[in-house]
Amino acid sequence: MAGAGPVGLMLATELRLAGTRVLVVERREEPDTAVKAGAVNTASALAFDRRGLLPALEAALRRSQPEAPRAAGSRRPPFVGHFGGIPVPADPVDRSDPDLRDRGRTGWYLMVPQVEVERVLSLRAAELGVEIRRGVEVRGFDADGAGVTAHLSGGDDVRAAWLVGCDGGHSLVRRLAGFEFTGTGPGITGRQAVVALEGGERLGQGWQHTPTGVYAHGPTPGRVRTVEFDGPPADRHAPVTAAEIEASLRRVSGVDVRVTEVISAARFTDNARQASDYRRGRVLLCGDAAHVHSPFSGQGLNLGLGDAVNLGWKLAATVRGWAPEGLLDTYTAERHPVGAWVLDWTRAQVAVMRGDADTRALRGVVADFLGTRDGATHYVKRVSGLWQRYDLGGGHPLVGATMPDLRLDDGTRLAEHAHGGRALLVDLAADDRLAAAAEPYAERLELIRGGSQGSGLSGLLVRPDGVVAWASADGDTAGLETALIRWLGTGTGRPG
The missing domain is CATH 3.40.30.120 (Glutaredoxin)
Known part of the structure; x- marks a missing residue:
């Protein structure tokens, strides 16, 4: 397997749990600590819960965001998220909706940073005996009907039954295997960072739309994001400097701020592409290797974790020889539509962010809808992943949905x-x-x-x-x- 980010680690733990041997190679010497996803949704939290990892995730939440004591009579947070920078209010959400009520320990999402999710999965992978080689990458491979020979940096060759590319949006595995990767090209440059900031008190809090772009400030101290509609960055992989963040913030906000230090930073675009199939022979794709999109509403990490959970047991069954015919092909059949929806969900958000008069009018209409009971409830179901279900045929309404959180008479869940x-x-x-x-x-x-x-x-x-x-x-x-x-x-x- 190529890639030891959260998706690769989740897939590796699922495979090991099912009794298969796993080798993961990761080109980075150390885990990536750049600021990325900030939460796991309900679908992902339930997957962690099913594997006994929810307490570790909750502990990570407490480490990363220790809660201040609430004042008596204090209200719940006023917003449940945003759509293209449009805040979605919490009060109209129908908490009696069958999909939303009684969410118990998982809630609708957990504000756990991606680096903490990766740490939890790294510890679990070590417990299960997953072999991870850091500072090593797949440079090429030869695939045949019986397996794959991967050529690793350093001159080593490894023979495996299957190769899975969990190596991100610029996946070498995807490119070398010849997967078709179609979609829409980038039109924005986005930047997100945690910085030391002077003059930040003059910035608006939360998401702010301006004629020159969109920016967000907070709620975490020093957390800033900007979106500019001037095309993709000339060099997305160049280091993100304090001067770059400062200049972007000034252009978009019109406020004379000064960035004195960059603690963590990354660029992103709205490039939205998806592999037409997630399998070619003995090679599979998972996570960002299979689909790329902008990070708006925080769907990327959760989409990849869902891929890994879906693929893990099916690939393990295939390796162990008991998989029914066609089982592995259901991976693409079930996950591809979910990925396609996420791409459109993020495209729509970019569409309502622009600063022209027509888009401002559209943004007002969308904001009105999101402020209604039906609109806010629909939004929560979507971003939490609770809408996802697979078409497994007729029968009971639960078929194809995530299992209910039943409490049994013996006290267990x-x-x-x-x-x-x-x-x-x-x-x-x-x-x-x-x-x-x-x-x-x-x-x-x-x-x-x-x-x-x-x-x-x-x-x-x-x-x-x-x-x-x-x-x-x-x-x-x-x-x-x-x-x-x-x-x-x-x-x-x-x-x-």
């Missing part, structure tokens, strides 16, 4: 039973037919037996990635055998 990374067959009605169906799959799933007050369910089959593959509310087991064969192959009762 269903997520606690998913720590081992296997599929779950959940018998909530003491139905011996489910136990009989589970027996041939003893090494591929865990049978959970017990009640769950008020769940309205009699049984669930949950894939290793937390997606419901079969559900019943009335004790009818029709479709269970078909779902087992479709996702877990032909049962043997022995390790795959």
Whole structure:
């Protein structure tokens, strides 16, 4: 595997959990500490919860943003996010909506910086015995029907059954494998940084639209972002200097500020491209290697983590030899539409950021919509990832959605039973037919037996990635055998 960022580490831990050997090579000697994503959404937090990593993520949240004591009667934060720099108010959100209520430990998102997410996953990878070689990169590879020979820097060759490119938006794996990577080119230069700033008190707080661009100041002290519509940077990979940040802030804000130190900084554009397929033979793409877009609304990290969770168990099943026919192809089929939506979501945000009169008028209309109950609720569902579900065919409404956060009668939560990374067959009605169906799959799933007050369910089959593959509310087991064969192959009762 190429790339040991959060996506590569998440995929590596999923593969190791499923019993496969993994080698990860990463060209950087040390983890990247540049300012990047600032939060994980509900879909990602639930994935961490299913693997027992949510406490570590919450601890990282406390380290990075220790909460100040709240004053009596203080209100919740006034905004739930932004769309193209348009603040989305929290008060209109319908918290009684079935998708949003009772979110429990995960909430709608956790404000954990990407560097902390990577740290949590690095520790987990080490615990599981993932081999990571830092300061090493894939320089080329030869692929055939039986596997891939990767040529590494330093002259080493490694033979593997599969190669996964988790090596970012400029993926060498993607380019060398010949993936088609189409979309729209960049039209902006964005900069985000944490800096030491003089005169910052004269800047507006939050997102500010001006005739010359968009800027944001805070809420973290020293955090600034600018967007200018003058085309992409001449050299995106050159060091971001204090003078560059200062000049951009002055141009966009019109305020005479001074940047005295850059603590962390990065550039970005609105280049929006996606691989037409995430697999070519024995080579796969995951995360930014498969799709690139601007960072607005913080979808990139979460999209990549979702890719990794979806791919991990399917690739492991293929390596171990028990995958049903076509299982690995469902990775592209399920994740490509989600990636396409994210690209359009970010394109739309760039469209409402411009400073001309027509765009200002459009921005006013969008702001009005986002201020309504339906608009704010729709926004939260989208950015939290709660809208995502896969089309797995008919049946119960839960099929294709993330498994519900059930509390069982023995006091455990269903997520606690998913720590081992296997599929779950959940018998909530003491139905011996489910136990009989589970027996041939003893090494591929865990049978959970017990009640769950008020769940309205009699049984669930949950894939290793937390997606419901079969559900019943009335004790009818029709479709269970078909779902087992479709996702877990032909049962043997022995390790795959």
